[in-house]
Amino acid sequence: MNKTGWVWQLAQLAMVLLLTATPVWAAMGVVQLPAQRGAPEVTVFYPAAGQNQTLERAGLRVAALPDAPALAGNGRLIVFSHGSGSTPWAYADLAQQLVAAGFVVVAPTHPYDHRGNNDQAGPESWKTRPAEVSQAIDVLARTPRFAKQLRLDRVGMYGLSVPVATPH
Structure with a gap:
């Protein structure tokens, strides 16, 4: 094989890898948006440029x-x-994997049923979770830094414990 043929094959391989590769961003941005208009506080994990820092949040790195x-x-x-x-x-590692695949992850802090306040933990708080999930989506739709880049016609949902029933 001559030098030109080898370079051409290498260029083709590079193009295939480039076109089929899953994009990976260098950092996971994070912002906490305060409770607003009846919506709970939300934590937003998203693709960002830069280098991650080690943060201490809720006793976790x-x-x-x-x-x-x-x-x-x-x-x-x-x-x-x-x-x-x-x-x-507690699930920032899961969020990081989703962000690396290009997703934005929003996580509402469920009022009265979270690590800092369990006053209404259990069935009473579970009744409000569907509304809290919808409100979290609405918060992002009203937040300019996210609203213009998100397609909200189809939203994924993931939950643990009883929240797995939230979308129903």
Whole structure:
């Protein structure tokens, strides 16, 4: 094989790898949006440029870049509902894997049923979770840094404990 043929094959291989590769972003941005208009506080994990820092959140070490500018990603949103007595931060590693695939992940902190406040843990708080999930989506739809890059016609949902029934 001559030198030109080898270079051409290498260029073709590089193009195939480039076109089929899953995009991976360098950092996971994170921002907490305060409770607003009756919606709970939400934590947003998203693709960002830069290098992650080690953060301490809810007694956990999390690799993320706080308040970083958001990158476009794949335009898709996944809502994550934590289990009773937990926190979105306990699942930052899962969020990081989803962000690496280009997703934005929003996680509402369920009022009165989270790590800092279990006053209404259990069946009473579970009744409000579908509304809290919808409100979290609405918060992102009203937040300019995310609204213009998300396609909200199809949203993924993931939950633990009883929240797995939330979408029903």
